[in-house]
Amino acid sequence: MNLNEIKQLIEVVNSSDLQEAIIEEGALKIILRRFVTGTVALTQPLPATPAAQPAAAQPTVSSGNAAGSDSSLQSSELLSGLIDICSPIVGTFYRSPSPDSDPFVAVNDTIHKGDILCIIEAMKLMNEIEAEVTGTVVEVLVENGQPVEYDQPLFRIKP
DSSP: OOHHHHHHHHHHHHTSSOSEEEEEETTEEEEEEEOTTSOEEEEOOOOSOGGGSOGGGOOOOOOOOOTTOOOOBOSSOOTTSOEEEEOSSSEEEESSSSTTSOOSOOTTOEEOTTOEEEEEEETTEEEEEEOSSOEEEEEEOSOTTOEEOTTOEEEEEEO
């Protein structure tokens, strides 16, 4: 892919409602992401050694949920028996329904399958993220208002 093709891709994203575009061609991967200010970022992953990559440039790696599965629950449990509840979408994480409300859940809260854990705002839509297991919240891994990626762990739950 040459520079002119990349510039054309940037123009397409700028002139559309797309928030993110991922283009893969052989070993080349380009991620175009629109930021709140309206700019588009161009990133290209570095060689495959994760330790050599700066944190901001690491590609998102999915846990490989089965096709047709609408699950944000990470398929593998940690050695300690904790389950990660992961983001099913890219967006902005909110712990409460409004800035002056209490958080949906806090550390040491008991949750039940179907309880609302948080909201993820994506493209001006508020998406309620529900618990897929019953258990106790051990850790909240994301700060309020922080952007999250697809399949990023949000909570650790002890079933």
